[in-house]
Amino acid sequence: MRKHWKVLVGLVLVLGLVAAACGDDAATTTAAPTTTAAPTTTAAPTTTAAPTTTAAPTTTAAAAPLLVWADETRVPIIEAVAAEFQAATGVPVQVELVGFGDIRANMVQQAPLGEGADVFIGAHDWIGELVVNGVVEPIELGGRAAEFFNVALDAFSYDGKRYGLPYAIEAIGLYRNTDLVPDAPETFEDLLAICDELGDTVDQCLALPAGGDAYHHYPFLASTGGYIFAWDGTSYDPADVGLDTAGAIAGFEFFDGLVKDGYIDPAVDYGVMTNLFYNNQAAFMWTGPWALPDVKAAVAAGTLSGYATSPLPDILDNTATPFVGVQGFMVNAFSEQKALAQTFVLDYIATVDVMTQLYEVGLRAPAHIDAFNAVAADPDVQAFGESASAGNPMPNIPEMSSVWGALGDAVQAIYTQSADAATALATAAAAVREAIG
């Protein structure tokens, strides 16, 4: 009996040690660059001139496929580009569907192990986290930078380097039910006057996704001069937090008034908002171009009698500044085929055709100027484009992770009326400063 125990314990120990060793092995061997092609041997071949073997027409043979991660909306387009790329270079491209929200964490965790995609799509506000983890490679656009909107390029910059090829710009705007409101309100006063006039004919005049959602409420903070981190033209300063500046407080007091006067219902979350608007029960909807496909579907289904979009109304006589989000293609810094990946991105994705196709599936304003001009006749592109041109890119530094919760709580405090604007923002600013340290 004793002997069996010894065998058993020994076995478990050995397995455990071996398993631990395996873990290390996976981490180190795959990550080390394959310096296989040492130029030591094979000096002879110069003499054996004539390629006696069939010498296949110099395609692939050794080329490993390029791996691209994209979300379900964009996979079909990238697959078409991939086929073109393979025809031109002989290098196969494998396009894998990964949920947009999962790409970031997967890259951070898998790229250092040599398992991430060579090329992946993502949002500009991931850049900070990806850069400090060493996961993303700069993309040198050279003279081609002029093909893109500056705001998109800035959004993808971190410490003066560009890390992504932008394809879409998005910012929230104002949808209106054209049956109820034929003309877009220029200012918030106009909007409130329309709401007063409509009165009880709609369930909710201004449907805005209430709740601890810092993103949709940022215009109330920033239009009047508030900011999150100070921007000096090339980078953000996490030591300068502007959540409790006078401008921010003025904007939040205005927002507080809207809640107090019942113009915004704290119970309307995103799902309720879209439901109301799609069923003619709301006059205005406060959100971004991602809702366009569903809005169009609601019009087609007849539940929504008609819609139009416009930039957000002026807040206290200031042009509303929403958050601007930019989406783009990035290259894995741990890829063993970075040059190939950049060739794919710069020479095959960054074309007017592909950029226009990407617009057509996502309906977000293209970041590529020529592609934007090609679709600029679309009134939605115009409206959201105008909104974005007045906005600020979401800060892309990793310190931003401490802001979402704190600012969201400040918004919630206004909705629950548990604090006034100044107190709510002071609490949020203190929390952010405390977290950054």
Added chain:
Amino acid sequence: MSFFRRHGPGWWIRFFGLALLDGIVIALIPTLWEQRATVALVCILVGAAGINYIFLSSRTIPIRWLVPGLFFLALMMLWPIVFTVYIALTNWSTGNFITKDQAIDRLTEGGAYLIETEDSPLAAMYLYRDPSIPTTRLDPIADLKLLVVTDLGEFFYGSPRLRTAPAPDEPELECCVSPRVDEEHAARLGAESLAELNAVDEDGDGIPETIGGHAKLRLLDIGTVSGVLDQLVLDVPGRGQARARTFSSAVLAEQRFVYDRARDALIDRLNDDALCPAQGASFVCAERRVDPGWREFQGFDNFTRIVGDERIRTPFLRIFVWNVIFAAAVVLLQLSLGMALALTLDDRRMKGRGLYRSLLLIPWAAPGFIVILVWRGLLNPSFGPVNNQLEARWLADLSRSTWPRWLVAVALVACAAVLIWMASGMLRRRRWFATFFSLVGAAVVAWFVYKILGPGFAVRNVGIPWVQPGDWFWSKVAVIVVTMWQGFPYFFLICTGALQAIPSEMKEAAKVDGASPFQVFWKVTFPLLMVGIAPLLIASFAFNFNAFVNIFLLTAGGPPVAGYAVPFGETDILISFVFNLAVESGRGGQYALAAAATFFIFFIVATISAISFRFTRRLEEIYGSL
């Protein structure tokens, strides 16, 4: 024939199982060998050999029964625990994800740390190869040449090196290093020098098709060099290195950092060769951290940080108390509801019991992620059906009644007190017990009535604020009720089973002795049920103590609590608090800190469970002999 007779089905199952395992292992060998995963290969081979030995040798029969269990124990229990411990002892967090070697490689070879001069670092690049060598035998270094053409029209041509190879002290190019001159001059000079190398420019675009017998590589041939393209470096005297950026362009710049292994520091060439020593898992230049840092073993730093950090310590007690109340309330309510339903459906006179029983399992069987989101919609204060019903039928009637509000409130509380007193009074000879319960019950009802009819509610006029954004009281009620609803079928099932195991003679004996039905329940059925169920109550408590999904999806911890340095909400429990702390920290995710914090939660749950188990053991000693 005797062979088949000698071996029963067990032998054949074993034989085919082992054959399958060995087949898979053998199939894995070439792949692993190619990837040079020698350690993985060895451990798989050793493991497979061990399993083969155990299942073939006649001396190891007892272990055979343990092997599958041990295997899955190691895979699903030990491995996650070991991994969590390991992470908790490191500094794994945003900015410290990769190994030190990887970080040094990023810093000294990565494109993010190039010193860029005023003229664009981007240059055109062309690859040339010796066409006489078949693709299959092409040596990417010896047989390749690089031609770099800058915006100024300068030509640089020569043999590249691998970036891992040491840079030559005095790099030599085959062509065209010239002092900075005007564009026209540079181009002419370049063309002349290239002509000396027998360059042939057939199409006249200024870029030769062949240079000294080397032919320009076509795009279609990129596959032959794709593996080494990233590794190629052409040293250009005085201008840094040219590195391939795409197939047709290169970056001509110097790398900002050089790693000094002896001093374990970076040399910052941008700032007068300043020394950036390695400090605390990253290099530090002029007191500024250089990203990326690396992950390293830290010992118990994370644990001491949790104990010492004001931000975590101050809200901890408050969250802990609510966490215990939440878990305890949920378990008690789940048990009460489950047991009541089990008792009701245990009555043989009831028809369609099977149908009811199956229907009652739905909350438990339905996927929590969906159900909780549905509940979130149901409980929406303005648009949810719950409030709509309450308002339409109940609250509206109350508010429309001509009675004064205080009278309504007093009447409600009095009714509740009497009802509860009567119910508890069914237990004879326990008057103090009934009185106590009716007082507690009346207080609870009074509180609810106050919350509904009280001043705050009338002002808000938006219905009961369960969620979105919620009120501290009603959000807590909502979270408890939804979690109860989700888990009561578990206790319903357990009680149904346990009730059937209680011999009916005992109940009959009690009845013969003149006990009322309530006495039979409280004195006979309930204690016997508890013997079996008490340990499950503790398990359920531990489970609900960490009911992260319910909190996260229903209220996301909200509504926020004001006045603390760390954002947290009224309904946040420890695990959701730790989650927020890990994700919404000052700078990205703090995974190691979160892993360490889970240990504290584990010890809290383990302590509470250990104490409770002592009580249940006593319960068993008292009633187990019945």
